[in-house]
Amino acid sequence: MADGDKTKKKDLKNEVAAAQTIGVRQAIQWPDITSGLDPVRLAEILRAAREGKADEYLTLAEEIEERDLHYRSVLSTRKQAVEGLVPTIIPASEEKKDLDLAKAVETDILGRDDFPDLIKDALDALGKGYSVHEILWNTKRTPWKPDRILFRDPRWFEYDELTGKKLHMKEDYGTTLIPLAERKFIVHEPHLKTGLPIRGGLALPMALYFLIKYYDITAWTAFIDRYGLPIRVGKYGRNASDKDITTLKSAIAHLGEDVGAVIPDSMLIDIIESKTSGKIELYKEMADWVDKQVSKLVLGQTMTADDGSSRSQAEVHDDVRQDILEADARQLEKTLNRDLIRPYIDLNWGPQEKYPRLRIPCPDTDDITAWVDNIEKLVPLGLTVKADEVRSKLGLSRPDEGDEILQQAPATVPAEKDMGTALNAEQDKDISELDLLQEDSDYSELSDDILKAVNKLAGKCSTLEEFRDRLPELLSLWDMEKAADILTLETWKARALGDADFAD
Secondary structure, X not given: OOOOOHHHHHHHHOOOOOOOXXXXXXXXXXXXXXXXXXXXXXXXXXXXXXXOOOHHHHHHHHHHHHHOHHHHHHHHHHHHHHXXXXXXXXXXXXXXXXXXXXXHHHHHHHOOOOHHHHHHHHOOXXXXXXXXXXXXXXXXXXXXXEEEEEEEOHHHEEEOOOOOOOEEEEEOOOOEEEEOOOOOEEEEOOOOOOOOHHHOOOHHHHHHHHHHHHHHHHHHHHHHHHHHOOEEEEEOOOOOOHHHHHHHHHHHHHHHHHOOOOOOOOOEEEEEOOOOHHHHHHHHHHHHHHHHHHHHHHHOOOOOOOOOOOHHHHHHHOOOOHHHHHHHHHHHHHHHHHHHHHHHHHHHHOOOOOOOEEEOOOOOOOOHHHHHHHHHHHHHHOOOOOHHHXXXXXXXXXXXXXXXXXXXXXXXXXXXXXXXXXXXXXXXXXXXXXXXXXXXOOOOOHHHHHHHHHHHXXXXXXXXXXXXXXXXXXXXXXXHHHHHHHHHHHHHHHHHHHHHHHHO
């Protein structure tokens, strides 16, 4: 453990923000908000939240997530997009000390069974604006490590009135605010919107759309209840008695449940189908429109409702936009490095100049094959690349000692068929016998000399007729001795190749 931290040992291992049976931190004490919610009440709740009193707003945010199935679905999609990524630890350097620190973090932090739950619960901040976890450190043995990491109800905390940006813990029924102890809390505040953290949560703009949809669904249900069923009309004759009329009323009242009815033959029941399909579509269209706005808010995209929407568009609809996913992962990395990784290092090894970093790499939309090809081409030219960055790009973790690893197979040299055959000639099957014969350093193409003689004569002539008349002069311009040598060599090569083909 680091010097200067022994006095905090008791505070580190005990619960500071535990639930209370009485007081401000009760687990169950919050009245229902959404029942009877109207525009005036919603405006009051949101106004109080903007002023720092966010208990009712946080309760509303919780209830919206429970009651609006579409919001819960898309919000879960956004959370699970980050939860599905594989985190990794990058050492500060390749020195042994930094590698050992990174290994310790991997074992004691990343290797925890509840680490995926920490990521999931920390992302509750996407809806509410912030989330809080309390760390209970195990100080019985070295190194000190988190014994438990507990999610805390965000309503147990409140921002200061001066800046609106520094979170405090509530005490004394909320009348007292206590600064959060160092190395005890993980506070995730995703930067979704510039300004106060409490106004950055997705639930704040979602609240209005929830109210619109709540009214729409309520009216839709009442409309169907009143007009959705067929109208049953009973008809009786002038001579019908009171008993007959009572019998007819009873038959009509129970017709929907009993499917059948018994009435005198002098009476008649007509079933008039309701013609309300057009009005029902209005309610449905409103609900669908609200859901699309919610998808844009949470996922950053929605499938278009225009004609021609394809299946591929529908499949993209439920995916989080790449830039949003990367931002969520990057901001969560920052929180965990600041509030969990660094305290763990400081408590056990003291402050460091550089710390190992938690990375939550996102799947890359680039062509991985092309990327690897570029690395393969550039590294031999002198480009230096960090192995951890390559692993991060490919979604691979650093192998531990003793792990079975894949590596390049040793190069093998093909065996010689006979002592008279060169290895390079055996390996390169694309080189023909003619190419090998032409590797003679004295080789020169005959056509080059002819072309030089023709060009020289053409330079002396001014007309085509003159050039034609002087063609015999080419004999004097052409080195006949050299031509004879070239023809002799080429004839020998042709004969050799012919004999080789015949032998085969």
